[in-house]
Amino acid sequence: MFKHEASDLAVLGGPPLFDKRLYVGRPNVGRGLRDRLLGMVREILDSRWLSNNGPMVQRFERRVAEIAGSEHCVAMCNATAGLQVAIRAARVTGEVIVPSFTFPGTAHAASWLGLTPVFCDIDPATHNIDPALIEDLITERTTGILAVHLWGRPCAVDRIGEIAERRQLSVIYDAAHALGCTTGGRPIGGLGDASVYSFHATKFVTAFEGGALVTNDAALAERARAMTNFGLTGEHEVSWPGTNAKMSEVSAAMGLASLDAMAEIVAANRDNWVGYSAGLAGLPGVTVLGFAPDEQHNYQYLVVEVDDRAPLDRDTLMRVLQAEKVMCRRYFYPGCHRLAAYPGTVSLPQTDAAAARVLQLPTGLDVGPDDVRRVCALVRFAFEHADEVRQGVATAREPAPVRG
Numbered sequence: 120m121f122k123h124e125a126s127d128l129a130v131l132g133g134p135p136l137f138d139k140r141l142y143v144g145r146p147n148v149g150r151g152l153r154d155r156l157l158g159m160v161r162e163i164l165d166s167r168w169l170s171n172n173g174p175m176v177q178r179f180e181r182r183v184a185e186i187a188g189s190e191h192c193v194a195m196c197n198a199t200a201g202l203q204v205a206i207r208a209a210r211v212t213g214e215v216i217v218p219s220f221t222f223p224g225t226a227h228a229a230s231w232l233g234l235t236p237v238f239c240d241i242d243p244a245t246h247n248i249d250p251a252l253i254e255d256l257i258t259e260r261t262t263g264i265l266a267v268h269l270w271g272r273p274c275a276v277d278r279i280g281e282i283a284e285r286r287q288l289s290v291i292y293d294a295a296h297a298l299g300c301t302t303g304g305r306p307i308g309g310l311g312d313a314s315v316y317s318f319h320a321t322k323f324v325t326a327f328e329g330g331a332l333v334t335n336d337a338a339l340a341e342r343a344r345a346m347t348n349f350g351l352t353g354e355h356e357v358s359w360p361g362t363n364a365k366m367s368e369v370s371a372a373m374g375l376a377s378l379d380a381m382a383e384i385v386a387a388n389r390d391n392w393v394g395y396s397a398g399l400a401g402l403p404g405v406t407v408l409g410f411a412p413d414e415q416h417n418y419q420y421l422v423v424e425v426d427d428r429a430p431l432d433r434d435t436l437m438r439v440l441q442a443e444k445v446m447c448r449r450y451f452y453p454g455c456h457r458l459a460a461y462p463g464t465v466s467l468p469q470t471d472a473a474a475a476r477v478l479q480l481p482t483g484l485d486v487g488p489d490d491v492r493r494v495c496a497l498v499r500f501a502f503e504h505a506d507e508v509r510q511g512v513a514t515a516r517e518p519a520p521v522r523g
Contacts, residue, residue, distance in 0.1 A: 121493070122500050125507035129442035130515070136497060137444040141481035141490055143421075144321030149380045149484050159372035168368060171348070175371035180331070182378050183316065186299055187308025189333035191340035194371060195347055198295050198317035198330030200364035202228035202265070205313040205332050207359075208343040209289040211263035216256050218248040219454040220470045221267045225293050226455045229265060237261070238456040240467040246270065246408075246422075246477075249469070250278040254286075263289040266311075270408065270420045273302035276310050283311075291315070298324055299385065301415040308333040313343070318374050323384050323419040323483065326374030329366050384484060388418035391482040391491050395421055398495025402502060404429025421482040422450075424473075430505035433478055435512055439501045445494050448479045 127133040163175060176194050184192035195201045206215070206229060215229045219238040226236040237256050242249040246269045253264065264283055266274045274292070283290045290310075294300075295317035297307045308314045313336070318329035334340050342359060345352045350361030366374075396407045408422040425433040433449070440447045454470040455461055480494060501508055 121496065125504035125511070128439060128501065128504070128508065128511075129444075130439045130508070131511040135442065135444045136493060137490075140444045140446050141486055141494070142446050143448045143479045143481050145481070145483055145485050146320050146325055147323055147377070147380065147384045147484045149383055152376045152380050155376040155379060156373055159375065160369060163368045163372060170365055170367045172365070173368040173371075175368045175375065176366050179326070179366070179371040179374045179378075182375065183298075183331050184308075184333060186306065186378075187314065187316070187333040188306030189309045189314070190335045191333065191337065193332045193340060193343045193347055194366040194374075195330040195332065195364045196366055196370070197319065197328050197364075198293075198315050199224045199228050200347075200362065201315040201317075201330035201332045202291065202293060203232055204343050204346050204362070204364055205291045205315055206232055206234065206263070206265075207346055208332075208339050209263065209291060209312045211265075211289050211291070213260035213262050214258060215263040215265050216248075216253055216261065217265045217455070218267050218269075218470075219456040219467050220246060220451055220473055221269065221293065221455065222295070222451055223455055223458060223460065225265060225267055226461065230460075235260070236265075236455070236461065238454075238461070238463075238465055238467060238470075240469045241473060242275075243469045243473065245272055245275075246473055247272065247274045248279075250275045250282065253279070253282055257286055257288070261286075261288065263291060265291050265293060267293040267295075268297040268300065268307055270422055271296040271298075271300045271417050272408075272410065273297070273300065273307055273414075276302055280311070295319075295322070296419060297417075298322075299381065299415060299417045304414070309335050312336060313339060318370075318377075323388065323417055324374070324377045324381055326366065326370040326377065329370045329374055331366075385417050387484050387486075388421075388482050389416075390488065391486055392418045392421060394488055394491035395423075395480060395482075395495060398492060399423065399498060402429070402499065405498070418482070420450075421480040423478045423480055424476040425478055426476055430502045431508060433476055435509065436498065436501060437478055438512060439508060440494070440497060443497055445481060445497065447481065449474070450477055450479050452477070
C-alpha cells in the first residue's frame with residue numbers, strides 16, 4: 120500500500136513501503152548462472168588445477184580482452200592489486216595525479232607502493248578528472264596520471280593522452296566501472312598504458328572478487344604477468360620484484376558465468392535507468408546522470424544528483440528512502456582529499472560539491488520496473504511533504520537499522 124499522508128512515511132513512523140531491501144551493488148545472480156558456475160566448478164575439481172594460470176583463467180582473460188578491445192589481459196585477485204601491478208609494470212614512481220572523487224582504493228594503490236597521490240579536481244559535468252587542471256599539478260617528481268572512468272563514463276582520454284605524451288607521463292586508467300563501455304566508438308580498455316577492471320561482488324559482472332589489467336603493450340603485459348606471480352619468468356628465474364595477485368580458477372569460473380549473463384544484466388540496468396529518468400523527470404533539484412547516446416554503456420550505476428533547488432537535501436532524502444528499505448548510498452563521500460589517510464589543505468570545490476549531491480539508487484537484476492516506479496513515487500511524495508519531513512526528521516532520533 121502506498122503513502123497517503125506524511126505520517127505514512129517510515130521515517131515518520133509509518134510502515135516501510137518495501138518488504139525486502141533494495142540494494143545498491145547487490146550481486147547479479149541471474150537465471151542459469153548457478154548451473155553454469157557449478158558445472159565449471161566440477162571441471163575445476165576434476166582437473167585438480169585450482170590456481171596458477173589454469174584453463175578457466177585463460178578463458179576468462181581471452182573473453183575480457185575481447186570486450187576491452189585490448190591485445191593482452193592479465194587476470195588478478197582484485198582490482199587494487201591490478202592497479203598496483205599496473206603502476207609497477209608501467210614504472211610509475213614519485214608523484215601520480217589522481218582524482219579525489221573516487222573510491223579510496225584508487226589512491227591507496229599508489230600510496231601503498233610509496234608513491235604520492237596528488238589529488239585533482241573534477242569536471243562537474245562528467246565527475247571525471249578535469250584535464251584542464253592536470254598540467255598545473257605536474258612537478259619534477261610526477262611520472263604518471265591515474266585517471267578514473269567514473270560511473271563507466273569515459274574520461275577526456277584524448278586530452279589526457281596529449282598531456283601525457285607532451286610531458287612524458289604514463290597513463291593508467293582505473294576502469295573498475297567501465298567494462299563494456301566505449302569512447303569515440305572504441306572500447307575503453309585499449310587506452311593509455313594500461314587499464315584495470317574490477318570484478319568485485321558489487322560490480323555488474325563479478326568473479327566473486329577479482330580484477331584484470333588490459334593493455335596493448337606486450338612488454339608491459341609480460342612484466343605484469345610475471346609481477347602477478349612473484350616476478351617469476353621461469354622455474355628458477357625471478358626477473359622483477361613481484362607479488363601474489365593471481366586469480367583463482369573458481370573466481371575465473373564465476374567471472375565466465377557472469378560474462379555469459381552480461382547482456383541480460385546490461386539490459387536490466389538500462390531499463391531501470393530509463394525508468395528512473397522518466398519517473399524523476401521534472402523534479403526540482405534532481406538530475407539523473409545520463410550517458411552519451413552514441414556510445415556503449417553498462418548502466419551499472421544509477422547516479423542522481425540532489426542540489427540546493429530540491430525541497431529536501433540529499434542526506435534527508437537518503438534517510439527517507441532507507442527507512443522505506445530503499446538502501447540508496449552516498450558515493451564517494453567525502454572525497455579522498457578529505458580522508459584522514461590523506462591529510463592536507465588542498466581545495467577541490469567541485470569534488471566537495473559532487474560528494475554532497477550524489478546519491479546512488481538501487482539497480483540490477485533484483486530491481487524491476489515496478490520497484491523503480493515505487494521508488495520514484497516515494498521521492499515525489501517526500502518532496503510534496505518536504506516541510507513535514509524536515510520537521511519530523513529534525514526532531515527524531517537516528518532510526519534503528521532496518522532489518523529484512
